Amino acid sequence: MKSIYFDNAASAPMLESVVQSMSQVLMEMTGNPSGTHKHGRKCRAAIEKSRKSIAENFNASIGEIFFTSGGTESNNTALNCSVDQYGVQRIITTPIEHPSVLNTLSFLKTKRGIQVEFLAVDNMGRIDLAELENKINAQNDRTLVSIMHANNEIGVINPIAEIGEICKSNNILFHTDAVQTVGHLPIDLNSMYISFLSASGHKFHGPKGIGFLYVNSNNIIQPFINGGSQERNVRGGTENLAGIVGMAEALEYCKNNLDKKRQHVVALRQYFIEKIKTALPPTVKIMSMEDPEDCLYTILNIMVPQTAKSDLLLMNLDIAGISASGGSACSSGAEKGSHVIGAITNNKQAGKSVRFSFSFLNTTEEVSQTIEVLKKSL
Numbered sequence: 535m536k537s538i539y540f541d542n543a544a545s546a547p548m549l550e551s552v553v554q555s556m557s558q559v560l561m562e563m564t565g566n567p568s569g570t571h572k573h574g575r576k577c578r579a580a581i582e583k584s585r586k587s588i589a590e591n592f593n594a595s596i597g598e599i600f601f602t603s604g605g606t607e608s609n610n611t612a613l614n615c616s617v618d619q620y621g622v623q624r625i626i627t628t629p630i631e632h633p634s635v636l637n638t639l640s641f642l643k644t645k646r647g648i649q650v651e652f653l654a655v656d657n658m659g660r661i662d663l664a665e666l667e668n669k670i671n672a673q674n675d676r677t678l679v680s681i682m683h684a685n686n687e688i689g690v691i692n693p694i695a696e697i698g699e700i701c702k703s704n705n706i707l708f709h710t711d712a713v714q715t716v717g718h719l720p721i722d723l724n725s726m727y728i729s730f731l732s733a734s735g736h737k738f739h740g741p742k743g744i745g746f747l748y749v750n751s752n753n754i755i756q757p758f759i760n761g762g763s764q765e766r767n768v769r770g771g772t773e774n775l776a777g778i779v780g781m782a783e784a785l786e787y788c789k790n791n792l793d794k795k796r797q798h799v800v801a802l803r804q805y806f807i808e809k810i811k812t813a814l815p816p817t818v819k820i821m822s823m824e825d826p827e828d829c830l831y832t833i834l835n836i837m838v839p840q841t842a843k844s845d846l847l848l849m850n851l852d853i854a855g856i857s858a859s860g861g862s863a864c865s866s867g868a869e870k871g872s873h874v875i876g877a878i879t880n881n882k883q884a885g886k887s888v889r890f891s892f893s894f895l896n897t898t899e900e901v902s903q904t905i906e907v908l909k910k911s912l
Contacts, residue, residue, distance in 0.1 A: 537855040538900045543686055543714060543833055543891030544859055546739045548780070549787055556741060556780040567773050568762065577775050584782035588746060591789050593724040595751055600765050601778055604745035605713040606634040608732035611747055611758040611769075612709045613638045616678045616730075617648055619756055620707060623675040624649040626666065629877040630659055630685055632711055636873075639680075649675065657878050658823055659690035663700065670704050677704075678729075682711040684719070687874040687889055689822045689833030691715075698727035707753070713737055713745075717788035718796075718832055729753050735777065739893070740784030744777030795894040800826045803834055805898050806890065809905045810836060815912060821875065821887065832892050837875070837885040838912060844886040850911040851888075856904050859889050 539547065559580065565573025567581055582596070589596045602608045613635070616622040625639060629652045642648040651669055653661045661681070670677060679701050684691045694710050701708035709730040712721065717738025723731065731748035735741055749755055749768075761770020788795065807824055819837040823829040838844045851858055860872065875887045890904075 537857070538896075538904060539857050540890040540892060540896065540900070540904065541857045541859050542893040542896075543737070543889065545736045545742060546893050547895060548736075548741060549739045549784055551787060552740055552780045552783045555783045556776040559776040559779050563775060567775060568764065577773075580775060581773055581778055584778045587782045587786055591785055592748065593722045594748060597766070598723075598748050598751055600747045600749060600768050601773060602745045602747050602769060603743055603774070604736070605632070605711065605732050605734035607759075608730075608734070608745050608747040609634045609709075609711055610638050611755070612730035612732060612749075613642065613678070613680060614758055615755040616707055616709070617642055617646055620678075620753075621676045622648070622678045622707065624651065624673060624677045625680055626651045626653065626669050626677060627680045628653050628655055628661060628682070630655055630687075630690075630874040631680070631682055632686055632713065635680060635682070635711055653681075655877055659685055659688050659874070659878050661692060663693070663696055666697065667700050667704075670700065670706065676706075678707040678709060680709040680711070682713075683715040683721075684712075684830040684833075685874060686714050687833070687872055687887075688835045688878065689714075689830035691719075691829055694728065695726050701729075702727035714830060714833075717785055718792075718830065720792065723748060723750075735781035735784060738784055738788050740781040741777045744774050744781050746781075791894075796831060798894045799892050799896075800831045802892055802896055802898060802901060803831055806834055806892075806901045806905075809901060813905050814908060815839075818912070819885070821878070833889060834891070835875075835887060835889045837883065837887050840885045843912060847886055847888060847908075847911050851904075851907060854907045856907060859891075860887060 563577050565577045567577040585596050585599050589599050625648060639650045643650045653665055655661055681692050681697055683694050698708050707729040710728055711732045713732055713734045716733040729750050734745040757768055757770055759770050764770055764773055810818060817839045821835040821837050822833060848860055872887050875883050
């Protein structure tokens with residue numbers, strides 16, 4: 535049996551067109567983008583062309599897009615700069631954010647004395663907007679709200695447009711980690727109030743090690759990484775030229791094929807859900823919302839009962855050539871339970887959580903083969 539890849543939320547395979555565009559850059563563009571000679575100018579032009587393409591995908595200005603090494607750096611930059619440069623004293627978030635947000639908040643709380651408040655989430659990971667507004671109004675401290683667009687383990691989508699309106703009416707900053715939704719859901723930044731948005735290229739079939747941070751033009755930040763004058767004096771360091779070009783190529787492909795990709799993956803996910811219900815024991819529970827209109831359609835999380843066999847489930851899938859995950863890719867190698875599943879079950883989960891995440895490159899045959907392995911493993 536050929537290998538099956540159901541871990542696209544961790545990192546999606548690069549598109550052939552992305553590889554080709556990056557190869558051309560690596561072979562032909564030898565200059566430094568900061569150079570004033572023709573070789574440098576050629577590299578600079580490629581960066582700015584990519585920046586324009588990315589900005590247009592979000593109805594944003596080119597001056598609002600800053601290239602980073604990925605989602606983790608983008609999240610760190612938004613959070614740290616909000617504290618250091620905008621005097622943020624309190625950050626409101628959720629307990630199911632990505633580790634790059636939660637660990638940064640833990641640092642800011644411990645080292646900088648920043649107050650961190652968590653919103654409650656229900657058994658599907660949803661927040662209560664009324665609670666958010668109440669927390670904002672409870673204090674007058676300079677506040678930032680940091681809530682992800684869609685969760686990377688269970689796929690719950692947060693209403694960032696509504697959250698933005700609440701933040702706007704209270705004149706506070708709003709950061710959203712959109713790493714899982716960029717390239718999969720349409721995002722119009724001109725129609726929403728968002729101060730900072732984080733994205734990462736390898737989540738939407740681009741290269742690893744490249745991402746961007748959207749900074750609304752109403753906000754001006756100083757460097758989080760100091761060095762040269764790159765990225766309009768906001769992010770020092772020679773730019774990852776091939777990565778930038780590849781990420782722009784991947785995003786353009788996703789934009790042009792958004793509906794086609796969605797239809798394929800939604801059908802695939804629904805087929806997986808039907809097979810789980812008909813072929814697997816009834817004790818296997820679906821932890822994600824089933825309706826693709828209510829959640830991110832690329833993610834499906836299941837819980838299998840705690841047994842000696844369930845502890846070996848991911849290993850058995852791997853032996854069978856099937857790649858899935860037990861949670862965030864940034865927690866790989868750790869055997870502790872998922873903090874996301876713990877939050878939505880009040881730490882009463884009695885089983886093994888497995889995340890399957892899909893792309894348009896997956897097939898129904900792969901789902902059928904995976905179901906057969908799950909049946910044998912359970």
